[in-house]
């Protein structure tokens with residue numbers, strides 16, 4: 001039955017990439033169908049009555065017939081039945097997904113939502129800024145936040161889950177479609193809430209997933225290039241290269257300059273200051289900026305790379 005409804009659904013829904021997404025869509029289409037039907041019926045009736053019973057000339061208000069029992073029963077009972085039916089199918093789908101939540105998957109990925117980015121850490125120590133999953137492999141996402149309320153929203157999974165500071169929330173997901181799908185934050189979480197986006201990459205097979213998991217930064221890539229790639233991935237949203245002020249100070253002309261910190265201390269931007277800014281950004285905060293930079297854990301070569309890159313941005 002719900003396949004039928006879905007087959008009729010045009011391609012305006014986002015792609016579906018998880019178990020359970022179909023179910024959500026079929027309920028959505030069902031509710032949309034019912035509400036559209038009533039919208040049309042009520043509009044047509046209202047228009048008809050407006051014309052049919054319009055006052056042709058002014059007359060004193062007439063006492064209206066006060067009661068029509070049959071009619072009132074009909075318009076109370078039909079919506080009640082529909083409401084209970086919608087509640088029934090929704091609850092059934094919700095319980096099925098809640099059952100899935102209690103199942104324990106073989107793989108766990110820790111998801112951190114923080115102002116203003118998503119971070120993913122996998123068993124075995126791999127970390128990434130995009131969520132990488134394997135097709136048809138159930139996974140538990142363990143979500144948490146070190147700062148404020150966020151919401152992990154993957155339209156293709158039909159999942160929107162609040163990420164609450166001070167508490168872990170587990171989400172059980174089985175990806176059913178290889179590809180790349182957007183991830184958003186769906187809970188307004190401050191200034192740059194809108195840039196809090198990333199993507200989920202679903203690998204079609206274990207070989208591709210392992211290749212990603214084991215990939216290291218190629219040693220033959222020159223340091224400045226390592227830094228540039230890292231910049232594009234992790235820093236671009238907050239630091240410009242052309243002098244524009246974003247969330248953080250621009251990298252243009254930053255290297256070797258003197259910067260005033262909150263509290264008045266003046267520092268010269270050198271290797272150690274850059275490292276400190278990345279590892280412990282809140283230790284010294286640039287004057288006039290929010291302490292909004294998330295600490296980053298970089299490998300030594302990436303650290304050297306980003307230093308080399310900042311040095312190159314004149």
Ligand SMILES: [Cu+2]
Nearest residue numbers: 150185189196
């Ligand atoms: Cu957020």
